[in-house]
Amino acid sequence: MAEVSGTPLLQSPLHDRHVALGAKFAEFGGWSMPLEYPSGVVKEHTAVREAVGIFDVSHLGKLMVTGPGAAGYVNATLSNDLGKIRHGKAQYTLCCDAETGGIVDDLIAYFEDDEHVLLVPNAANSAEVARRLTAGAPEGVRVLDHHRQYAVLAVQGTNSDEVLDAVGFPSGHEYMSFAEVEFEDSGVVVCRTGYTGERGYELIARNEVAGSLWDRLLEAGTPFGMLPCGLGARDTLRTEMGYPLHGQDITLDVTPNQAGLGWAVGWKKDAFWGRDVLLKEKESGPQRRLRGLLALERGIPRPGMLVSLVPDVPLCEITSGTYSPTLRKGIGMALVPTFVDPEAELGVQIRTRREIFASTKLPFVDTSVRES
Structure with a gap:
């Protein structure tokens, strides 16, 4: 088993299937996950944009x-206004530091009912989000860490509905909503969410059925051009959409105002972590923007190159x-920095030369028609 600084990497319940498919692996948040398959990042990326792809993202947290x-309690701590959604809906939100307003993590909240909210943070930050929520939890509220009990599969692309229809799963429900279905006597949550900008779904299933679920989806997707896709393609897809990645574009040193994520903040709420400092920054204006x-x-x-x-x-x-x-x-x-003209051309130091880039609004690729 691969290690990082002497600590063995965790493996997805689908690891053996990725090995059989010839995947190349890389470390993501303490997990060994498929980076790409023999088809390569470009073909996998294109499959999602033009047909459909399937990703294993089981490294994501589940709280x-x-x-x-x-x-x-969740509404009084995380940034977005959970009160604006109802049972069966999901919401993008942020866990911010109470003192600085910096982003501890970005995550999806699934509102089941007043007593059950499922949170899906990033792998590297899952334990820290759980720690912060647990530390402040009122009596009777518990934070249960199911990080290693559940798998997450993402079916993404223009043909994603057809794939789910072929296996008898619910499809076509509203964006940022979820439905539940039985698969091999186990519950599966089918979420209309994703990180690619294309129409798609994320399926949360117990580890015990994850392998057979992957096999069934891959079989059903073959007639629709499905390819297994690694996290290399996931990165190119999300970058085209301007979706920030925690640890790179957003960190504890970056606030929602700076990252252009003010839309994920319930500014009218009475309380959330970092509220006062973020309101002050919002009023004065951030000194930099993504x-x-x-x-x-x-x-x-590439990350780290001088602009x-x-x-x-x-x-x-x-x-x-x-x-x-x-x-x-x-x-x-x-x-x-916000003093720079939004239309100014910028130089990027690429090895020994400086190349010229246009500053542009995000996203780079508009998939809104296909996603709706």
């Missing part, structure tokens, strides 16, 4: 906040950068 007042950078030349930006005003005024670093298979250009994101 259940349960007990009398559980939903109210912007998209589109290559005007051939360069491909400067042309000709030579250092500004910041690339937070996310990759080659866009859809646009066939280099794209990236960076936390650019």
Whole structure:
């Protein structure tokens, strides 16, 4: 088993299936997960944009906040207004630091009822989110960590409905909602969510049935052009959409205002972690904002590369950068100081040369028609 600093990496319940498919693996948040399959990142990316792909994202956390007042407690701590959604709906939200307003993690909250809220944080931050919620929980509210008991499979792409229909699962429900279904005498949550910008679903199932569920979905998806996809394609897909990645674009040093995530904050709520400092920053205006950078030349930006005003005024670093298979250009994101003209051309230091990039609004690719 692979290790990071002497600690063995965790494995998905589907690990053996990925090995059989010839996957290359990489470390993600303490887990050994498939980076790509023999088809390669570009083909996997294109399958999602034009047909359908299936991802194993079982490294994502799974926390259940349960007990009398559980939903109210979540609403008083996390950023978004849980009171705006109802049973069977999901919501993108943020766990912010109470003192600084920095982003501890971004996550999805699934509102089951007033006493049960399922949270899906990122793998690397799951334990920290659980720790913070547990530390402040009122009497009767518990935070249960199911990180290693459940798998998460993502069926993403224009043909995702057809794949779910073929296995008899619910499809076509409203975006950011979920339904439940039985599979091999076990409950599966079918969520209309995803991280690719395409129409798609995320399925949460117990480890015991994850393998047969993967097999069934892959079999049903073959006639619709389905490919197994690794986290390499997941990264290019989310970057095209301008979706931030925690640990790169958003961190404890980055606030929702700076990251352009103010829409995920319930500003009218009486309480959430970081409320006062974030309201103050919102009123005065953040000193930097996450912007998209589109290559005007051939360069491909990578995290850590220096961004400067042309000709030579250092500004910041690339937070996310990759080659866009859809646009066939280099794209990236960076936390650019707000004094910089939004239409200014910026230089990115790529190895020994500086290449010119256009500053652009996110997303880079508009999939709104296909996603609706």
